[in-house]
Amino acid sequence: MTPEKIALGLLLGFAAGILAGLFGVGGGILFVPTLVGLGLGQLDAEATSLLAILPTVAAGTWRQRHYGNVRWRSSLVLGLASIAGVEAGVRIATSLPEDVLRRLFAILLLGVALQLAWRARRPTAYASGR
Amino acid sequence: MRLVGIGLVAGLFSALFGVGGGIVIVPLLLLAARCPPHVAAATSLAAIGITALAGATRYGFEGHLHIGHALLVGIPAAAGAVVGATLAQRIDARRLTLGFAALLACLAVWLLV
Numbered sequence: 689m690t691p692e693k694i695a696l697g698l699l700l701g702f703a704a705g706i707l708a709g710l711f712g713v714g715g716g717i718l719f720v721p722t723l724v725g726l727g728l729g730q731l732d733a734e735a736t737s738l739l740a741i742l743p744t745v746a747a748g749t750w751r752q753r754h755y756g757n758v759r760w761r762s763s764l765v766l767g768l769a770s771i772a773g774v775e776a777g778v779r780i781a782t783s784l785p786e787d788v789l790r791r792l793f794a795i796l797l798l799g800v801a802l803q804l805a806w807r808a809r810r811p812t813a814y815a816s817g818r
Numbered sequence: 819m820r821l822v823g824i825g826l827v828a829g830l831f832s833a834l835f836g837v838g839g840g841i842v843i844v845p846l847l848l849l850a851a852r853c854p855p856h857v858a859a860a861t862s863l864a865a866i867g868i869t870a871l872a873g874a875t876r877y878g879f880e881g882h883l884h885i886g887h888a889l890l891v892g893i894p895a896a897a898g899a900v901v902g903a904t905l906a907q908r909i910d911a912r913r914l915t916l917g918f919a920a921l922l923a924c925l926a927v928w929l930l931v
Binding site: 741 | 824825828829892895902
């Protein structure tokens with residue numbers, strides 16, 4: 689990686705983190721386009737995004753733990769059950785052509801944008817919950 | 819059993835799109851498990867730790883993981899998220915949400931073309 693690319697990665701990562709914290713969305717939805725911008729293909733960006741999420745998730749969980757909001761048993765059941773879903777997701781993602789995967793991701797982005805816009809219009813809709 | 823079902827769906831979604839899966843888990847916890855919103859968000863976050871780790875490991879076996887890129891983006895992002903969450907308590911983020919939604923829509927268009 690060139691120094692310019694490293695600086696860009698640091699800057700975009702920091703900005704994505706601020707937006708994720710501010711609007712209560714996970715980092716992944718922003719990391720994938722960021723990593724594509726840094727030159728990764730769609731599949732590699734998605735794979736790498738999952739690892740890039742972990743520091744943010746750890747910091748967020750640490751904060752929430754102090755507020756007593758985490759139901760640990762439920763988290764554990766959810767997390768362990770998700771591993772089977774992950775296996776299926778990886779198989780589907782690796783079997784799809786990358787441009788199809790990219791389009792599906794773009795549709796997901798649009799869906800989240802609509803959900804956020806809907807949430808912004810209704811003050812009583814569920815908050816991001818921090 | 820509901821939690822197992824939610825976890826399965828969230829894992830599939832997470833690995834397919836490279837996201838944590840909170841956009842699936844939080845609404846399902848609210849609707850199906852009748853959690854209060856702040857508990858749903860926090861519980862989802864802890865679960866995502868396991869999901870994302872499983873996904874990253876699994877993709878690592880397939881040779882799709884770029885560890886340097888993940889650290890480059892992921893570590894400043896964790897610092898940014900702390901800043902963002904603190905900012906959210908001081909300003910009315912809801913007024914900015916439409917702008918953020920527009921940004922996501924632009925990113926979607928960029929990926930589509």
